[in-house]
Amino acid sequence: MANYFNTLSLRDKLDQLGRCRFMDSSEFGEGVEALKGKKIVIVGCGAQGLNQGLNMRDSGLDVSYTLRPAAIAEKRQSFINATENNFAVGTYEEMIPTADLLINLTPDKQHTAVVSAVMPLMKKGATLSYSHGFNIVEEGMQVREDLTVIMVAPKSPGSEVREEYKRGFGVPTLIAVHPENDPEGKGWDQAKAYAVATGGHTAGVLESSFVAEVKSDLMGEQTILCGLLQTGSILCFDKMIAEGVDAGYASKLIQYGWETITEALKHGGITNMMDRLSNPAKIAAFNASEELKDIMRPLFQKHMDDIMEGEFSKTMMEDWANDDVNLLTWRAATGETNFEKTPAGDVEISEQEYFDNGVLMVAMVKAGVELAFEAMTESGIIDESAYYESLHETPLIANTIARRKLYEMNSVISDTAEYGCYLFDHACKPLIEDYVKKAPSNYVGRAFNDGGNGVDNKELIEVNDAIRNHPVEEIGEFLRASMTAMTKIV
Numbered sequence: 001m002a003n004y005f006n007t008l009s010l011r012d013k014l015d016q017l018g019r020c021r022f023m024d025s026s027e028f029g030e031g032v033e034a035l036k037g038k039k040i041v042i043v044g045c046g047a048q049g050l051n052q053g054l055n056m057r058d059s060g061l062d063v064s065y066t067l068r069p070a071a072i073a074e075k076r077q078s079f080i081n082a083t084e085n086n087f088a089v090g091t092y093e094e095m096i097p098t099a100d101l102l103i104n105l106t107p108d109k110q111h112t113a114v115v116s117a118v119m120p121l122m123k124k125g126a127t128l129s130y131s132h133g134f135n136i137v138e139e140g141m142q143v144r145e146d147l148t149v150i151m152v153a154p155k156s157p158g159s160e161v162r163e164e165y166k167r168g169f170g171v172p173t174l175i176a177v178h179p180e181n182d183p184e185g186k187g188w189d190q191a192k193a194y195a196v197a198t199g200g201h202t203a204g205v206l207e208s209s210f211v212a213e214v215k216s217d218l219m220g221e222q223t224i225l226c227g228l229l230q231t232g233s234i235l236c237f238d239k240m241i242a243e244g245v246d247a248g249y250a251s252k253l254i255q256y257g258w259e260t261i262t263e264a265l266k267h268g269g270i271t272n273m274m275d276r277l278s279n280p281a282k283i284a285a286f287n288a289s290e291e292l293k294d295i296m297r298p299l300f301q302k303h304m305d306d307i308m309e310g311e312f313s314k315t316m317m318e319d320w321a322n323d324d325v326n327l328l329t330w331r332a333a334t335g336e337t338n339f340e341k342t343p344a345g346d347v348e349i350s351e352q353e354y355f356d357n358g359v360l361m362v363a364m365v366k367a368g369v370e371l372a373f374e375a376m377t378e379s380g381i382i383d384e385s386a387y388y389e390s391l392h393e394t395p396l397i398a399n400t401i402a403r404r405k406l407y408e409m410n411s412v413i414s415d416t417a418e419y420g421c422y423l424f425d426h427a428c429k430p431l432i433e434d435y436v437k438k439a440p441s442n443y444v445g446r447a448f449n450d451g452g453n454g455v456d457n458k459e460l461i462e463v464n465d466a467i468r469n470h471p472v473e474e475i476g477e478f479l480r481a482s483m484t485a486m487t488k489i490v
Ligand SMILES: NC(=O)C1=CN([C@@H]2O[C@H](COP(=O)(O)OP(=O)(O)OC[C@H]3O[C@@H](n4cnc5c(N)ncnc54)[C@H](OP(=O)(O)O)[C@@H]3O)[C@@H](O)[C@H]2O)C=CC1
Pocket: 043, 044, 045, 046, 047, 048, 049, 067, 068, 071, 076, 077, 078, 079, 104, 105, 106, 107, 108, 110, 113, 114, 131, 132, 153, 154, 155, 156, 157, 158, 159, 412, 413, 414, 415, 416
């Protein structure tokens, strides 16, 4: 199998990368109708499998699971997830032949084996769905001609897909139909109904392509969403300890700080996050973010180039073939970092204190969101998609760190995201370590305010102007206006 994207002509590459239309809420008037009464079988019951299935069932659809025999016989976590939630579970032979829609929610590494095993059992004219297009785009999986192939990709961890749904909201979702597999022309209606069933239509749905999803998803997760939050956690913690900040306080500031500061981002973009700082702190955070952007820009660009050229997927697949040696080594090393090993202290930190004592963290978030957005849009990814993969999803990932630190984040995200996160982290830490060490001690762990609150008017106006006029803020204002059901977490 060849990398599908690399087999396309330049014209087709640009066409598919540029596919991204923000859908109007009126386009979801049919609700879940296209899937009503259809037998939906999900392969795998992990992070996405369980949570998407729960939402779909609550939306009135007929959902059951199929697991590999060992998972059933050994009553593994996936079996427990499904049965404790009263879903029917069966083997491939028992469940797949009657499925109208088979949703593949196994790890990307397993997709070639899983799809090759399930395809012969699928009935003529059924639909196969993915939540990430790696197998189609990077591995070039060929699917039987009579089958429809769709993608419904929540731009969020599975846990938040469920939590947001329970709050009456949803997570932005990207839908696509594989152009090589839509023999009956039903793919879009089914993908739309599926997005309604998981709650995605309340947050925003992008009509897109497998190619655009894969290239943007890989970039977001490696850089700002997971990679930089990991690097920032480890370096900011070590800096605070070196500066004599209490370890329990430092641990708590980081564990819950990302969630608190990025919640401001979710509601009002970078502008609102920066507005939570005093004027002098805002100027300091702005300048730090500009310096960090200059240092990290080549790394963000390298990740984007490697993803576009298929270099990233090639190296990750080499690791798959090598028993995941890199992934497992990096995972173990993350567990040994001082931040990860130091429990959060029993200290009160007010919501405002997370901003006032986290200027460097705010600067990192701003730098990472803007750089990821810039690298994606410069490569032909459309602004809406780049916004979801940089700004919107950052708070959803930050929520996972608040639960059980980097362990939780790396457990909840896909193995593909976890691999990319470590790859970025290992390159980014040495790049910005010195900058973080030399940053003034009041940039993290201590109140920034040195007593005076004065700023130069002209400088403040210029800083505000630069923050507000970044393209991620312009598209963000438009997209957030349609997220009317968004609720407050922190
Ligand atoms: N994690 C996330 O939040 C997101 C994930 N995605 C995408 O969703 C898909 C699923 O990822 P994720 O939810 O993280 O996966 P998980 O690792 O959480 O879930 C894996 C599930 O697949 C089963 N499984 C593993 N290996 C096999 C195999 N060889 N054959 C059959 N079943 C297998 C596991 O069951 P058992 O081992 O017990 O058999 C488990 O139920 C991926 O394509 C990912 O990119 C998209 C957006 C976000």
